[in-house]
Amino acid sequence: MDFTISPEIEDLRARIAAFIADNVIPLESDQGAYDGHGNIARDPLEALRAKARSEGLWCLQLRRETGGGGLNKVGMAVCYEEMNRSIFGPVIFNSAAPDDGNMMLLEKVGTDAQKRRWLQPIVEGRVRSSFAMTEPHPGGGSDPSMIRTRAERQGDKYIVTGRKWYITGAEGAQHFVLVARTSDDPKAGLTAMLFDAGQPGWRIERRIGIMGPEEHGGHCELVFDGLEIPAENVLIGEGRGMKATQVRLGPARLTHCMRWLGLAKRCTEIARDYAEKREGFGVRLAERESVRIMLGDLAMAIETGRLLVMKAAWEIDRGSYARKEISMAKIHVANLLHRAADIAIQINGARGYSTDTPLEWIYRYARQARLVDGADEVHKMVLDRVLSEEQNDFWRWDVAGAAEEG
Template structure:
C-alpha cells in the first residue's frame, strides 16, 4: 500500500493551502463577511470564487471537459482536507455539500442532455442545488424504503405529491434531485427526478432553525402538490432511485469526512499556539503531561480518520461501492471531529468558548456530523451485517 500522493496532487494541495491562507482565512476575521445564518456573505463569496477560478482551483472533482480538475477520489481526499482548513473553504472552491454530491451523481448517471441542462450550471457556479429525499415521520430518513412521497405516471409525465423536510440548501437551490415512490417494491420502488425550483406544484416552505451555522439555503421543508415532471427529467430507469442514492451517498458521505478532517486539523491548529504560550503553575500548558496526552490522542485519531478515509477513497476508485469502508470512515471521522474541537476548546479555556476563535462555530457545526447522511448507529448496523456475512474476510487486505 502506497500512501504517497502523486507529484501533481501534492502540488495542487500546496496551491490550495496557499490560496486558503492568503484569500480565505482572513475573511473569517471580519464580522461583516458573515450573513445572518453565520456563513460567508454571498457578495463576498462571489468575489473570492472568482479568484479561485482564476487560479484554476474550481470544481476540481469534475471532469476537465466540463471545466473541472478531473480529480479521482484519492486526490479529492487530500485536496478537500486543505480546502476545509477554513470554515468558508469548501464553498469557495465549489466543493461543498450538497452541490458536491449532486454534481458527482449527475456526472455519473445523467444523460448528456440532462448534464447540459442540470449539471453544467452547478459546475459553473451559476445555480445551487439540493437533494430532496428526507421526509417527516413516518416517512423516509435513514431508511429510504419508508418514503411516502409518490409519483404516478400519466402518459409521458409524472404527477408527484408529498412533503420533504430538512432539505439542505433548498432555500437558495434552483435545481433539485427528487426521490419519490413509484411502486411498493422494497428494492425497486423508488425513482429519481430532476426538478426546477419554479415548477408549478413545487414549493419551498419553512426554513427550519437549527443549532449550528447553516449552509447557504438552510434546511427547509418542501411541499409537492400535483407537481408535473416530464419523463425526460427522470434520472436513470424507473425503480433505480435506491441505486442512485447509493451511488450519490457513498462518495458524498466520504467527502464529508474529507472536509471534517480539515476542520479537525484546524481546531488543533488554533489550540497549539495557545498551549505553547500560555503559562500555568510555572510552565507552559504544552509542558504539562495531561495536555500532551490530550493533544497526542486527538492527533492520533485524526490520522486514523485520514487512513480510513483514504482506504475508502481508493476502494471507490477501484469501482467498488465501498459500503463498509465509507461507513467506517463516516463513524470514526464524525466522532473525531467533535473530539478535536471539544479538546481545542478545553485547552483554550474561556477564549475557546468565546467568539474570539472559530471554535464555538465549529463546535455547533460538528454536532450534525453524527446525523447527516446516515446516523452513526445506522452505519454500525451496516458494519455488523457485513461482518456477519463475511466473517474474517471483513478484514481482507483486498
C-alpha cells in the same frame, strides 16, 4: 495501497493551502463576512469563487471534460482536507455539499441532455442545487424504502405529492434532485427525477432552525401538491431511485469525512498555538502533561481518520462500493470532529468558548456530523451486516495478482 501522492496532486494541495491561508482565514475574524446564518456572505463568496476559478482550483472533483480538475477520490481526499482548514473553504472551490454530491451524481448517470440542462449551470457556479430525499415520520429517513412522497405517471409526466424535510440548501437552490415513490415494488419502487425551482406545484414550508451554523440555503421542509415533472427528467430510469441514492450518498459520505478532517486539524492547530503561548503558575500549557496527552491522542485520532478515509477513497477508485470502509470512516471522523473541537475549546478556556476563534462555530457545526448521511448507529448496523456476510474475510488482505489468477 501506496500512500504516495503524485506531484500534480501535491501542487494542487499546496496551492489550495496558500489560497486558504492568504484569502480565506483572514475573513473568519471579520463579522461583515458572515451572512445571517453563520456562513460566508454572498459578496465575499462570489469574489473568492472568481479568484479560485482564475487560479485553476475550481470543481477539482469533476472530469476535465465536464469542467473540473479530473481528481480521483484519493486526490479529492488530499485537496478537500486542505480546503476545509477554513470554515468557509469548500464552497469557495465549488466542492461543498449538497452541490458536490449532486454534480458527481449527474456527471455519472445523467444523459447528455440532462448534463447540459441540469449539471453545467451548477458546474459554472450560476445556480445552486439540492437533494430532496428525507421525510418526516412516517416517511423515509436513513431508510429510503420508507419514502412516501409519490410521483404518479400520467402520460409523459409525473405528478408529485408529499412532503420532504431537512433538505439541505433548498432555500436559494435552482436545481433539485427528488427521490419519490413511483410504485409499491419493494426493490424498484423509487425513482430519482429532476425539477427546477421555478416550476409550480411545490413550496418551501419553512426553513428549519438548527443549533449550528448552516450551509447556504439552510435545511428546509418542502411540500409537493401537484408538481409536474416531465418523464425526460428521470435519472437512470423509473424504479431505479435506490441505485441513484447509492451512487450519490456513498461518495458524499466520504467527502464529508475529507472535509471534517480539515476542520479537526484546524482545531488542533488553534489549540497548539494557544498552548505554546499561554502561561499559568509559571508553566506554559504546552509543557503540562495533561495538555500534551490530549493533543497527542488527538493527533493519533486524526491520523486514524485519514487512513480510514484514504482506504475508502482507494477502494472507490479501483471500482468498489467501499460500503464498510465508508461506514467506518463516517463513524470515526464524525465523532473525531466533535472531540477535536471540544478538546481545543478546553485548552483555550474562555477564549475557545468565545467568538474570537472559529472553535465555537466548529463545535456547534460538529454535532450534526453524527447524524447527516446516516447516524452512527445505522453505520454500525451496516458494519455488523457486512461482518455477518463476510465473517473473517471482513479483515482479509487483497493479494496482488489473485483476481487475474481467479
